[in-house]
Amino acid sequence: MVSLLLVSLLLYILPGISCLSRDERSFGLSYNGGKIMTEPVAVSVIWFGTDWEKSGQEVIRNGISSLSPSRYGFEGSEVPTLGSWWNIIRQYTNISNAPVTDEVDVGAECFYVGSQLNMTMDRMIGIGRSVFNQTSIDGTSGNLTCTRVFEVNDRTIYHIVFSHTVMFDDDQRDLVDLCRGNFAVEVFAGVNVTMAWARAPQKQSDQCSTFFRGDHYLGPPNGDEKIDSLVGYVLGNIAEEVTNQDGRGWKGNDGSDWTVSSYCGSVFEGERGDPPLFMDVERNVSFNAAGLNGYRYILQYVWDQNIKNCAMKPSETCGNNALAFKQPKGHLHVGIIANHTTGLQPYPPNQKCRWKIQYPTAKFISFTINYLSFAVDSNDQLVICQSDSGPAQCSIFQSNDERYKKSFKIKGSKAYVEFTSGELVSFDSRGWELTYSAGLCSGKEDVYDRKGVIGYSPSDGYSYTKGLSCQWILHGKAGTPVALSFSHINISEDFDFLAIYNGTTHQITNFSGIYSSSDLPVLNLTGEIMIEFATQTDKGDGWSANFYMSSPVDQKKKSLLIVIVVVLGGVLIGFSLALFTLALVRSRKDTNRTELDSRVEFDSHSILMRAEVNGEESRIGEGSSSIVYRGISTDGKFIALKSPKHPTFGIKLEEEILLKTSLHPNIISLVGYVEDGIRGRNLVFEFMDRGSLSWNLRERGEALDWERRLEIAVQISSAIQMLHMYLKPRICHRNITSENVLLDENYNAKLGGFGAAKYCTIDEMPSEMGGDIWSFGLLLVELLTGKPVINRNASEFCERFEVVDEALRGQDCLDRRLAIPREECEKMGLTKLGEIAKWCIGRGENGPKIGDVVLGLKQVKLLFCSVPS
CATH class of the missing domain: 2.60.120.290 (Spermadhesin, CUB domain)
Known part of the structure; x- marks a missing residue:
């Protein structure tokens, strides 16, 4: 139902709202000893006017029924419900401390379809008086019909709702200028009742649709802006009636007539801006509360006496004791938080909340502050400590500084979090959220x-x-x-x-x-x-x-050995410098032999390496900026050494990226580097025994059967997926070719050639990642045909991938050195592989994402695996 969670929750931070002034912040409601409706309430409705759609009336009826909190079969909804909105109303009590009722239903209903032009207050009172007497109802010549006669009691709210077809006399300024109100009706001699009223907007610019405007308003939640406007005013009237039935209930403490809902309506209808709204872009609607039976609504905020501010659901307050968290991961939050909500409201004032996180086997506890927003002039602060004994090992966070969106760790198995709010909470303060996780190794x-x-x-x-x-x-x-x-x-x-x-x-x-x-x-x-x-x-x-x-x-002997190694290390460094000088002299005398002697460093470990490279005899590859040689390390194993053609010093981007990606089984492993003193840093890679995919396809393509080629495609797509999806910042390779795919002795493929790789910004990602997918599509074509792609124009690739029979009968698009599979599922697999290739190369920036490609290739692999052995 809540499809917006697949899109996003937009928290509109009220751009026009400045901090409430001190006088405004001190506003509250006070009880004046009047009637409070604490028993179950029925709302009897008079429907004025024609052009009522049954669906529109049902929206209003459902809204009234949705006010009872007990009717919701779930708790902890991220979206405020009409039930949680009503729970704020239930904060208000009578002289006996009994709260407002928690049960509201639709009562009797009457329908007036008589004259709708030049409506006056006197006519409204007359029709309102008629619904209490069957004889009066019958005397309206059929213009007034009722499900039953209205009763007079203290448990009923009487409400008139006007359709947009009802037009008011110009002299009736209250009816013309206002959107809702109430008036007294003498139904019998000496017996008066209060009757509330609300009207639907008559046009788009009507002031009664003020909530249905703004940059983040997509459309009415139930499809009819007039009805969706009207229902908000009806529910606001009901909130006022139960808390101030006779005018002596809960009213503004400043001597004003502000009530539980009218004050907050004035905040948003004035210069402060529009209220925050949820946006469901799939259905093109906006709302700020959910009702029963799948209905959504836009409601007026109501005054929350506990937090001294306007709200949509009650705010949680802290207890006296610290809450203990013993799970290895979780999240803490107070107030309104990004992409989640506890009611689109500020947090309570004068709070001191404490949490203790403890996981006995943890080596550290990692924190990520996802969101933090305190008003600049507030005294609110979030404190995260390693110990509860004092502030010495604490981090203190205040205001809404962007720097606070960060991650950090606390060593040990315990952490303490404390949040303090000041005496006055600004409407600009939105709250905070953090996530934590206990690391069991470090x-x-x-x-x-x-x-x-x-x-x-x-x-x-x-x-x-x-x-x-x-x-x-x-x-x-x-x-x-x-x-x-x-x-x-x-x-x-x-x-x-x-x-x-x-x-x-x-x-x-x-x-x-x-x-x-x-x-x-x-x-x-x-x-x-x-x-x-x-x-x-x-x-x-x-x-x-x-x-x-x-x-x-032996650990004790090991410690002694470390001391000896440290001492000898200094000697070896001096010796290696001497060897380096000698190598430099030899390199000038003999260009066909290069000796590199230095320290190789990788991932906080270091070893001494002597890498021998025998000139042109050891050359195994060449790019525009570097040459790759085969070398031998001190342990007698082959390595690949990438030497720059021109002098370069310092850590290059390629090395930084490889250090992040080398753990992936299908990305070439960076062993370390060697400084030769002439051209700078030479990167040292693991040696791939079978060389490049390009060479293998060209020279010994018959050894790469269809299963091996498919596995190579899956492996390289997994490497690209790592770069595009699982690293931050994301990485674009920008040079995916068969020359940069290397095979080990078991034909496992690894992606190399990261010289052109770069971190991608948000703006660059569509084109750069699309370029990688396009290049990968060409690689798939090369695996199918066994031939290098000379003309890289996507429109000229073989069209026989469209149809299974054509692709496999003609064989023009498949490597003729391999037999065509006999099993039908394998034939379908090859055709599917061709379709994936065309999919990759045919759409550029609008083509598939790598996750889609990986999924497609795994489906092809399943087709091959389904063949019985």
């Missing part, structure tokens, strides 16, 4: 035990938090066995990663997704092992693994 954890359990599995079943980057290092002696047996892996696929390293630099494998008991990995390794866990979501429920080290390093 940074590096060294493990020296022979056996045990490591992992991230909250015992209470709550999911882990996003933004983690945790490491467990199993310190086994070099060459000795280390066994790692996973008992549980349930993490968010393609978003969060669990990587295993031999040592701290060489990645052995990478896990992402949910693994069943039969699929859980068992690894037999040697020496020092690092397990790294990185999250970008808060989905899933973690992982755990049993480990066994046959010969763990």
